[in-house]
Amino acid sequence: MPELPEIEVVCRGLAPHLKNRVIAGVWYSGKKLRHDFDLELAKKTIINQEVISVKRRARYLVIQIGRHSLVVHLGMTGNLGIFPAASKKLRHTHIILTLDNDMELRFSDTRRFGSVQLFENSSFESLEQTFFQKFGPEPFDAECTPYYLHEKAKKRKIAVKNLIMDNQIITGTGNIYANESLFQAGIKPGRKACSITLREWEKLHQAIVEILLWAIDCGGSTISDFIDASGSKGYFQANFRVYGRAKQPCPNCNTPITSEKIGGRSSFYCRKCQK
The missing domain is CATH 1.10.8.50 (Helicase, Ruva Protein; domain 3)
Structure with a gap:
């Protein structure tokens, strides 16, 4: 399972391709992941919204889109990548966010132990008080001495x-x-x-x-x-x-x-x- 360094590398790789881009469309394979992905909610909340930030917390990626956030866990075999919209998608691709520049953020997962969860009206900071409430500090944090x-x-x-x-x-x-x-x-x-x-x-x-x-x-x-x-x-x-x-x-x-x-x-x- 990818650990903190692997997720940090993915975060740094994705951030320049996603930040300030606008979500033009959302696609979902419909196959069950570790947690359900609410496609209809995603269409209502993040389409035509700008990507504000891409950050990491523990082994999770947090992509803030407008006032909402996607929290991504790669599980055992998950992968996130940027691809041209016209390119053929991999067999195990499950979620696609189409960007306003004809590129796509694609989440693929062979074993489907990963997840993409949508949190309405949640920023990276507010998720610290909810989703990440029980998580301890990271080794780099000032309070982790x-x-x-x-x-x-x-x-x-x-x-x-x-x-x-x-x-x-x-x-x-x-x-x-x-x-x-x-x-x-x-x-x-x-x-x-x-x-x-x-x-x-x-x-x-x-x-x-x-x-x-x-x-x-x-x-x-x-x-x-x-x-x-x-x-x-x-x-x-x-x-x-x-x-x-x-x-x-x-x-x-x-x-x-x-x-x-x-x-x-x-x-x-x-x-x-x-x-």
């Missing part, structure tokens, strides 16, 4: 990896980047969150931010079906130091990388480098 994470963790006995993947605590640290960040910080993923010292949280918070920014610069990771808005694949996976490298040598000490399930998710770490 090592002290904040230490306070949230000090009474929690769950694995630290599970805590940093909890969207109500901190959003955007998915499985891939949690593994990589914990390796960079030298912290074993299965350690109890309450055992992590403030100094260790300083290292881990810095690692999370650095790893995510690095992944964004690399265009994300090509895991399963992810491609960005231009159709290009990310290449951060070439920089994986532990994720998906079970039994391969640790890049620091050559100890074989260990793999185990933590919280139902595959976890990778070095028994020697991570404590």
Whole structure:
């Protein structure tokens, strides 16, 4: 499933093509997605309206059109791209927004676990109080500090990896980047969150931010079906130091990388480098 860096790359790719364009038409395949798409409501509210902004929150894209917003989740195999209106649409295309320049924003999804939801009279800011109300801060936010994470963790006995993947605590640290960040910080993923010292949280918070920014610069990771808005694949996976490298040598000490399930998710770490 695309994580924060992949969605940020899509957001940055789409924004220049969508901002200030006017929606000229809406099409829907009628096939069931993760959430229902209300075509009639879309026709009534966003046609002839200007795209105000394209932003990301957690793993969601928020496209504000006039006074309304589309909230997009790519699920496992979803993709958003800009195409000439005259071009043939892909087999699994489900939603199309026709723009005023004969281009189209197309949402395709082979497995249909993604969604496009329309929220009336909702801006990016107002969605923070409704749709995103239960989401924690992002690693880049001013309120997401090592002290904040230490306070949230000090009474929690769950694995630290599970805590940093909890969207109500901190959003955007998915499985891939949690593994990589914990390796960079030298912290074993299965350690109890309450055992992590403030100094260790300083290292881990810095690692999370650095790893995510690095992944964004690399265009994300090509895991399963992810491609960005231009159709290009990310290449951060070439920089994986532990994720998906079970039994391969640790890049620091050559100890074989260990793999185990933590919280139902595959976890990778070095028994020697991570404590």
